[in-house]
Amino acid sequence: MAIHSGDADVIVIGGGIAGLGAAIRLKDRGFEPLVLEAESRVGGRMTTDRVNGFVVDRGVTLFGNAFGSMRALVKRLGLSPLVCKGKFSVGIQDAAGCRGYRSGRFDDLLLDHGISWRARLASIRFGFDLLRYHRALVHGEDAQTYFKRIRGEEVFERIFRPGLNGPVGGAVETSSRVILMQVLWNLLVRGQWNLTDGVDRIPEAAAAQVRVVTAARVRHVEQSGESVQVETEVDGKAQRFTARRIILAIPGQLVPALCPQLPAETRELLARTQYSRIVNAAVALSKPPNVPYAGYAFTSDVIPGLGRKSRWSISARPIDVPTARAWPEFSFGTRLGCAAWM
Numbered sequence: 001m002a003i004h005s006g007d008a009d010v011i012v013i014g015g016g017i018a019g020l021g022a023a024i025r026l027k028d029r030g031f032e033p034l035v036l037e038a039e040s041r042v043g044g045r046m047t048t049d050r051v052n053g054f055v056v057d058r059g060v061t062l063f064g065n066a067f068g069s070m071r072a073l074v075k076r077l078g079l080s081p082l083v084c085k086g087k088f089s090v091g092i093q094d095a096a097g098c099r100g101y102r103s104g105r106f107d108d109l110l111l112d113h114g115i116s117w118r119a120r121l122a123s124i125r126f127g128f129d130l131l132r133y134h135r136a137l138v139h140g141e142d143a144q145t146y147f148k149r150i151r152g153e154e155v156f157e158r159i160f161r162p163g164l165n166g167p168v169g170g171a172v173e174t175s176s177r178v179i180l181m182q183v184l185w186n187l188l189v190r191g192q193w194n195l196t197d198g199v200d201r202i203p204e205a206a207a208a209q210v211r212v213v214t215a216a217r218v219r220h221v222e223q224s225g226e227s228v229q230v231e232t233e234v235d236g237k238a239q240r241f242t243a244r245r246i247i248l249a250i251p252g253q254l255v256p257a258l259c260p261q262l263p264a265e266t267r268e269l270l271a272r273t274q275y276s277r278i279v280n281a282a283v284a285l286s287k288p289p290n291v292p293y294a295g296y297a298f299t300s301d302v303i304p305g306l307g308r309k310s311r312w313s314i315s316a317r318p319i320d321v322p323t324a325r326a327w328p329e330f331s332f333g334t335r336l337g338c339a340a341w342m
């Protein structure tokens with residue numbers, strides 16, 4: 001794409017959903033944004049593969065009903081007809097058996113006969129705290145300490161540690177209580193939604209409405225006077241873009257190398273951002289698997305090596321994404337996610 005220097009009010013670095021969402025908002029407010037994306041397609045971790053008629057979301061698969069901004073973006077992009085209820089349930093398997101919890105059904109936790117009375121009382125306390133604090137960003141206490149304080153050690157060890165270790169990146173015990181509250185508010189109380197035709201419809205539709213250059217890897221950003229210069233490699237060739245402002249919508253730890261002019265304390269903080277490594281294997285099935293729950297989590301007493309000391313967790317989750325062609329009936333893609341945290 002032949003875009004020349006100085007054309008944009010704002011350059012957005014990164015064509016994932018954060019960058020594209022920002023670009024749409026800028027455009028709606030009368031600015032001229034330009035998105036630079038390193039890969040050959042937009043979306044980043046909100047990406048879908050289509051293989052033999054199957055729709056396989058590679059990263060994001062479910063959006064919380066509490067994600068108001070995402071829902072508004074979907075509406076703004078004209079994708080509301082594709083929104084469907086995202087049904088999810090998880091079976092937690094420990095030595096005592098398998099207990100299931102459905103999304104949007106907090107009562108599954110309160111009425112769980114597989115846990116002790118003390119644990120059920122702790123679940124009630126947790127429910128009240130969830131109502132009070134799910135919006136408040138009060139940090140200062142990690143999840144494990146919090147559950148100990150409300151005498152919910154059993155709830156934590158038998159439900160939330162195995163069930164949430166993956167979603168929070170492999171360190172649920174040291175995650176802030178706030179992270180846990182927000183994840184559980186979305187999962188157990190509000191429920192989820194997704195798109196029938198793959199989540200990448202959102203970044204694709206956004207990218208169609210703003211200027212985007214793909215295969216454009218930003219190498220260096222420099223501010224001088226009233227403008228910002230963005231040195232970029234586009235299809236292997238060096239190119240310079242200028243703008244009045246930039247937005248960095250890339251993983252935090254990549255920022256310091258691009259922006260050496262940032263204050264030292266900001267660079268140091270961003271450099272410490274860490275992401276877990278995740279391996280996803282997608283297995284396509286011609287009909288839904290005959291299992292009661294969409295996902296499974298296991299404790300270390302069932303599969304030695306998983307859980308507290310280990311950094312491995314396994315979950316299998318059938319994703320009910322109906323596909324349009326190649327199959328006479330609804331097809332289900334099953335994603336077997338093995339997540340390793342190094």
Ligand SMILES: Cc1cc2nc3c(=O)[nH]c(=O)nc-3n(C[C@H](O)[C@H](O)[C@H](O)COP(=O)(O)OP(=O)(O)OC[C@H]3O[C@@H](n4cnc5c(N)ncnc54)[C@H](O)[C@@H]3O)c2cc1C
Nearest residue numbers: 014016017018037038044045046059060061062217218250
């Ligand atoms: C396996 C998995 C499952 C997930 N499931 C869910 C889920 O069910 N629900 C949910 O809400 N969230 C989920 N997430 C989290 C969600 O995917 C992310 O929070 C979200 O997609 C991040 O968007 P982003 O735009 O901030 O970053 P990214 O999607 O990472 O976008 C950053 C973009 O910047 C580009 N980039 C990087 N460096 C440069 C550079 N130098 N120059 C130009 N471009 C650059 C990258 O190529 C990328 O496209 C999941 C994540 C993973 C990995």
